[in-house]
Amino acid sequence: MKQPSPTFAEFKSGILDELPLQAGIVPFGMVYGILGVESGMSALETFMLSSILFGGASQIVFTQLLAAATPAVVLVSSIAAINARHMLYSTSMLPYLRHLPLRWRVVLAYLLTDEAYAVTIRRYIDKPHNQYMHYHLLGSGLLLFTVWQISTLAGIMLGTTIPKALSLGFAIPLSFMAIVIPLLKSTPQIVAALTAGVIALTCQSLPWNSWLILAACGGIIAGMISDRLTGEAA
Amino acid sequence: MIWIIMICCGLATFAARFLPLSGILPAELPKPVQKAMQFVPVAVLMPIILSGIFISTDQQIQIDGNMRIYAAVIAAIVAITTRNVIATIITGLLCLWGLDFLF
Numbered sequence: 001m002k003q004p005s006p007t008f009a010e011f012k013s014g015i016l017d018e019l020p021l022q023a024g025i026v027p028f029g030m031v032y033g034i035l036g037v038e039s040g041m042s043a044l045e046t047f048m049l050s051s052i053l054f055g056g057a058s059q060i061v062f063t064q065l066l067a068a069a070t071p072a073v074v075l076v077s078s079i080a081a082i083n084a085r086h087m088l089y090s091t092s093m094l095p096y097l098r099h100l101p102l103r104w105r106v107v108l109a110y111l112l113t114d115e116a117y118a119v120t121i122r123r124y125i126d127k128p129h130n131q132y133m134h135y136h137l138l139g140s141g142l143l144l145f146t147v148w149q150i151s152t153l154a155g156i157m158l159g160t161t162i163p164k165a166l167s168l169g170f171a172i173p174l175s176f177m178a179i180v181i182p183l184l185k186s187t188p189q190i191v192a193a194l195t196a197g198v199i200a201l202t203c204q205s206l207p208w209n210s211w212l213i214l215a216a217c218g219g220i221i222a223g224m225i226s227d228r229l230t231g232e233a234a
Numbered sequence: 235m236i237w238i239i240m241i242c243c244g245l246a247t248f249a250a251r252f253l254p255l256s257g258i259l260p261a262e263l264p265k266p267v268q269k270a271m272q273f274v275p276v277a278v279l280m281p282i283i284l285s286g287i288f289i290s291t292d293q294q295i296q297i298d299g300n301m302r303i304y305a306a307v308i309a310a311i312v313a314i315t316t317r318n319v320i321a322t323i324i325t326g327l328l329c330l331w332g333l334d335f336l337f
Contacts, residue, residue, distance in 0.1 A: 170330055219281075224270060
């Protein structure tokens with residue numbers, strides 16, 4: 001019997017590992033599409049942001065800041081702050097991907113989202129290494145990209161037919177809660193979260209919607225101070 | 235204008251994903267930068283969570299009659315016990331719809 005090529009085997013296992021996460025991606029993408037149109041973006045702008053930005057959480061924040069007439073500089077720096085966490089992913093992928101040609105690293109960096117990172121880093125850590133394993137990230141990333149575009153489109157088409165009373169926007173804080181709660185394991189992380197939260201609530205009425213970027217910076221500084229004081233590893 | 239903002243956001247995001255892989259940066263980021271990066275997720279997401287729960291459409295903190303607070307508490311319990319994103323979202327939304335319907 002003919003063996004499947006090792007590149008295809010890695011690619012396929014990337015897709016299969018990523019598949020279960022799509023149960024969360026589809027509604028998330030649809031909520032983004034709905035909120036995008038609701039916030040006054042055109043269907044084309046809403047759809048294109050899914051490939052230009054390709055980051056669920058940041059796209060939803062983008063629509064909300066845009067609807068609240070946030071100045072461009074504040075909007076861009078808020079999005080940059082939200083997506084700065086991808087540097088962590090990229091850094092931890094470095095040992096596995098550094099030998100690749102530039103074009104591969106560009107493509108894989110573009111596809112490096114929370115969900116693709118989550119399944120592929122598990123494969124790199126848990127299973128034996130080989131020279132084709134970048135195809136795993138290509139598989140997980142491309143599946144996520146495809147499903148994200150289709151769900152965005154579905155959300156845009158549903159768009160205005162969804163009543164606002166369903167408060168679908170509330171799904172956003174809920175999904176972030178499920179991400180943040182497991183991270184609150186050390187004192188510095190809790191201090192960072194509380195400080196950022198308090199700044200966000202008290203600075204809501206500051207001009208230019210600057211509350212998010214202020215809260216993020218304040219939280220990071222508070223976390224670092226607490227880390228220094230407690231000497232506890234975060 | 236909106237397209238320029240979208241592209242700038244896209245470039246900033248791609249930079250975060252690509253810079254460590256680019257070979258331009260030193261293999262090890264400076265210690266303080268590494269430390270700061272650890273706090274980025276909570277420092278960014280917590281403000282979005284709390285403003286999504288407490289801030290009303292007119293940008294005021296709303297406590298009285300704010301059913302999102304109760305729905306969020308129940309969803310937080312589900313998040314802690316199940317660690318499941320979908321279960322958390324479904325619980326929270328169902329609670330909010332139920333509470334809005336009842337009160």
